[in-house]
Amino acid sequence: MPSDHTPPPDHTPSSDHTPSSDRARAKHILIVGGGYVGMYTALRLQRKLRRELRRGEVVVTVVDPQSYMTYQPFLPEAAAGNLEPRHVVAPLRRVLRRCRILNGYVTGIDHASKRVRVRPAGAQSVGVPERDVAYDLLVVALGSISRTLPIPGLASCGIGFKTVEEAIFLRNHVLHQLDIAASNAGDDRVRGRALTFVFVGAGFAGIEAMAELEDMARDACRWYPTIDEREMRWVMVEATDRILPEVGPEMGRWTAEALRARGIEVKVETLLKSAEGRHIVLSDGEEFDAGTLVWTAGVKPHPVLKETDLPLDGKGRIKATAELTVEGLDGVYAAGDNAAVPDLSGTGEFTAPNAQHAVRQARRLGDNIVADLRGRPRKPYVHAYVGSVASLGLHKGVANVYGVKLRGLPAWFMHRTYHLSRMPTVNRKFRITMDWTLAIFFRREIVSLGEMEWPRQEFELAAGRQEDR
Numbered sequence: 001m002p003s004d005h006t007p008p009p010d011h012t013p014s015s016d017h018t019p020s021s022d023r024a025r026a027k028h029i030l031i032v033g034g035g036y037v038g039m040y041t042a043l044r045l046q047r048k049l050r051r052e053l054r055r056g057e058v059v060v061t062v063v064d065p066q067s068y069m070t071y072q073p074f075l076p077e078a079a080a081g082n083l084e085p086r087h088v089v090a091p092l093r094r095v096l097r098r099c100r101i102l103n104g105y106v107t108g109i110d111h112a113s114k115r116v117r118v119r120p121a122g123a124q125s126v127g128v129p130e131r132d133v134a135y136d137l138l139v140v141a142l143g144s145i146s147r148t149l150p151i152p153g154l155a156s157c158g159i160g161f162k163t164v165e166e167a168i169f170l171r172n173h174v175l176h177q178l179d180i181a182a183s184n185a186g187d188d189r190v191r192g193r194a195l196t197f198v199f200v201g202a203g204f205a206g207i208e209a210m211a212e213l214e215d216m217a218r219d220a221c222r223w224y225p226t227i228d229e230r231e232m233r234w235v236m237v238e239a240t241d242r243i244l245p246e247v248g249p250e251m252g253r254w255t256a257e258a259l260r261a262r263g264i265e266v267k268v269e270t271l272l273k274s275a276e277g278r279h280i281v282l283s284d285g286e287e288f289d290a291g292t293l294v295w296t297a298g299v300k301p302h303p304v305l306k307e308t309d310l311p312l313d314g315k316g317r318i319k320a321t322a323e324l325t326v327e328g329l330d331g332v333y334a335a336g337d338n339a340a341v342p343d344l345s346g347t348g349e350f351t352a353p354n355a356q357h358a359v360r361q362a363r364r365l366g367d368n369i370v371a372d373l374r375g376r377p378r379k380p381y382v383h384a385y386v387g388s389v390a391s392l393g394l395h396k397g398v399a400n401v402y403g404v405k406l407r408g409l410p411a412w413f414m415h416r417t418y419h420l421s422r423m424p425t426v427n428r429k430f431r432i433t434m435d436w437t438l439a440i441f442f443r444r445e446i447v448s449l450g451e452m453e454w455p456r457q458e459f460e461l462a463a464g465r466q467e468d469r
Contacts, residue, residue: 026056026057026058026059027057027058027059027136027137027373028058028059028061028134028135028136028137029045029058029059029060029061029135029136029137029138029139029369030061030063030116030133030135030137030138030139031060031061031062031063031138031139031141032063032064032106032109032116032138032139032140032141032142033062033063033064033106033139033140033141033142033143033302033336033338034062034063034064034066034068034069034092034101034141035064035069035070035141035143035336035358036069036141036143036336036355036358036359036362037139037141037143037335037336037358037361037362037365038062038064038069038139038141038362039062039069039090039092039095039096039362039424040358040359040362040363040366040424041139041141041335041362041363041365041366041369042060042062042096042099042366043095043096043362043366043424044362044363044365044366044367045058045060045099045366045369045370046060046096046097046098046099048366048367048370049370049373050098052373053098053099054098058373059100060096060098060099060100061099061100061101061102061133061135062092062096062099062100062101062102063102063103063104063106063116063118063133064092064101064102064103064104065103065104065105065121066103067091067092067093067101067103068089068090068091068092069089069090069092069095069424070088070089070163070164071088071089071090071419071422071423071424071428072162072205072355073204073208073355073419073422074088074419074423074432075088075161075162075163075164075166075167075205075209076167076208076209076211076212076213076391077212077391078164078167078168078171079161079167079168079170079171079209079212079213079216080171080212080213080215080216080393080394080444081171081216081444081445081446082212082394082435082436082439082444083432083435083436084431084435085164085167085168087428087431087432087435088164088423088428088432089164090423090424090425090428094425094427095424095425102118102120102133103120103121104118104119104120104121105118105119105121106118106142106304107119107130107304107307108304108307108308109138109140109304109307109308109309109310110308110309111138111308111309111310111329111332112309114134114135114136114138114331115132115133115134115135116132116133116135116138117130117131117132117133118130118131118132118133136331137331137332137333137369137372138331138332138333139332139333139334139335139365139369140305140310140318140326140332140333140334140338140339141334141335141336141338141362142301142302142304142305142338143302143336143337143338144299144300144301144302144337144338144353145162145299145300145302145303146160146162146295146296146298146299146300147297147298147299147300148295148297149297151272151273151274151275152274152275152276153274153275153276153277153278153279154272154275154293154295157275157276157277157278157293158200158275158293158294158295159173159293159294159295160294160295160296161205161206161209161294161295161296162205162299170209170213170292170294171213171216172449173292174197174213174216174217174292175217175220175446175447177194177195177197177291177292178194178195178217178220178221178224178227180194180291181194181195181224181226181227181231182224182226182227185226189289191231192233192288192289193278193289193290193291194291195227195231195232195233195291196232196233196235196280196288196289196290196291196292197210197213197214197217197232197233197234197235197290197291197292197294198235198237198272198280198290198292198293198294199234199235199236199237199294199296200237200238200272200293200294200295200296200297201237201238201295201296201297201298202236202237202238202240202242202243202244202266202268203244203245203246203296203297203298204244204246204354204388204390205296206236206238206294206296206297207236207243207244207255207259207390207392208390208391208392209294209296210234210236210259210264210294211259211264211391211392211393211396212391212392212393214232214234214262214264214393215393215394215396216444216446217229217232218232219443219444219446220446223446230263232263233265233288234263234264234265235264235265235267235280235290236259236264236265236266236267237267237270237271237272237282238266238267238268238269238270239269239270239271239297240268240269241268241269242268243255243256243266243268244388244390244398246352246354246388246390247387247388247390247398247399247400248400248405250405251398251399251400251405251407254398254407255390255392255398256268258392258396258398258407259392267282267284270282270283270284271283275290275293278290278291278293280293299337299353300315300316301315301316301317301318301337301338302338303316305317305318305338310326310329310332310334311326311327311328311329313340315340317338317339317340318334318338318339318340319340320334320335320339320340320341320342321342321380322341322342322344322380322381322382323368323378323379323380323381324339324341324361324364324365324368324381325368325378333365333368333369335358335361335362335364335365335381336353336357336358336361336362337353337358341357341361341381344380344381344382345382345383345384347384351381351383355422356383356386357383359422360381360383361381364379364381365381367379386401386402387399387400387401387402387403387404388400388401389401389411389414389415389418389419390411390415391412391415391416392412394412395408395409395412396408396409396411396412397409397410397411397412397413397414397415398411399411399414399415401414416436420432420433
């Protein structure tokens with residue numbers, strides 16, 4: 001990465017992203033999406049094309065609504081208070097110093113004219129129109145969104161677990177439920193609802209989020225004299241017959257047993273039928289009220305892909321080749337959750353939509369773009385899945401790596417070590433390590449900052465009173 005902070009040439013996106021004289025000499029690589037694939041691809045290009053970027057021969061632009069990349073495997077620890085939320089995100093402008101960052105929403109892609117339609121962040125509030133951004137090479141890394149079902153009440157009562165904002169909300173929300181229960185000591189109905197937490201989807205996101213938050217809430221109960229930790233009810237609802245399929249049947253069964261030993265209810269082959277008014281109805285016939293409903297039942301490709309002229313498969317993913325190019329198109333690349341990438345390792349037909357593949361695909365994608373620019377042959381993406389690690393709360397975990405199965409403290413330590421090594425920038429690695437070190441000597445905070453959800457409420461109240469006068 002360049003040591004200086006000289007900004008890249010000014011190619012501000014507009015109806016034509018750069019003057020004709022610049023276009024004749026500069027190749028514009030446009031990356032839509034600043035997640036794993038987008039950021040790591042741009043980082044790879046920044047390192048491999050250092051001279052070209054410095055000379056202005058190549059321009060790399062990254063388009064994303066946020067100015068940071070979220071390292072999702074650390075979201076459960078951020079939600080549980082083990083990590084500062086700001087430390088699990090990588091600021092794009094700091095990491096990608098030689099690239100241009102455009103904060104905005106991609107609303108369409110027209111490869112026939114080599115243009116991407118972008119709505120700049122905040123455009124609606126100030127009346128800024130959408131604009132076209134032209135490109136020479138395009139990387140589609142829009143990722144995925146939560147896959148929901150038309151379940152009554154889910155949209156109004158549920159929340160996902162894919163962003164740092166959702167992690168912060170859940171931390172505050174769970175602690176606020178303890179506040180509600182403690183303030184209503186004589187109302188069993190209110191207390192029962194507040195102390196019931198339901199998670200739907202027993203993959204990595206659901207299991208880790210539930211385990212970490214349950215661990216945090218149980219620890220917080222010591223500061224609530226009127227709440228017995230046994231009053232809390234944590235329910236995991238899974239439609240299939242197993243949990244954590246990524247770690248194998250044996251470790252999945254051990255995880256279920258470990259969670260049940262902590263008092264967590266694990267319901268497999270069970271569906272959420274309704275959540276209207278926070279009244280949970282399950283397919284096994286059970287009904288109860290719950291103050292918290294978290295939905296982590298899978299993902300689907302970003303819906304904006306339907307507003308493009310790119311080839312899609314039956315699941316809405318871009319049809320990609322093993323070289324991470326888009327089938328039948330020149331100058332377009334795709335990887336990660338929004339692409340159907342052939343799995344040459346023989347594990348399955350396509351690579352799984354997870355961080356392990358996304359990060360490695362980004363490196364191969366970046367190298368293949370450099371190869372195209374320099375007239376060299378591309379290489380296919382081949383990676384055998386080495387295994388999985390999952391955290392189940394403080395000092396608890398499960399792992400299956402290269403066939404070696406671990407559980408408890410060794411698996412938890414492996415989980416932290418592996419993901420710390422994958423976190424971008426030394427700055428973030430150091431801050432995360434310091435968070436963990438401080439946690440050895442000090443207990444985590446249990447303060448609910450629920451007002452963060454409505455930051456203008458107090459001001460609006462004050463302004464309203466002033467107008468009344």
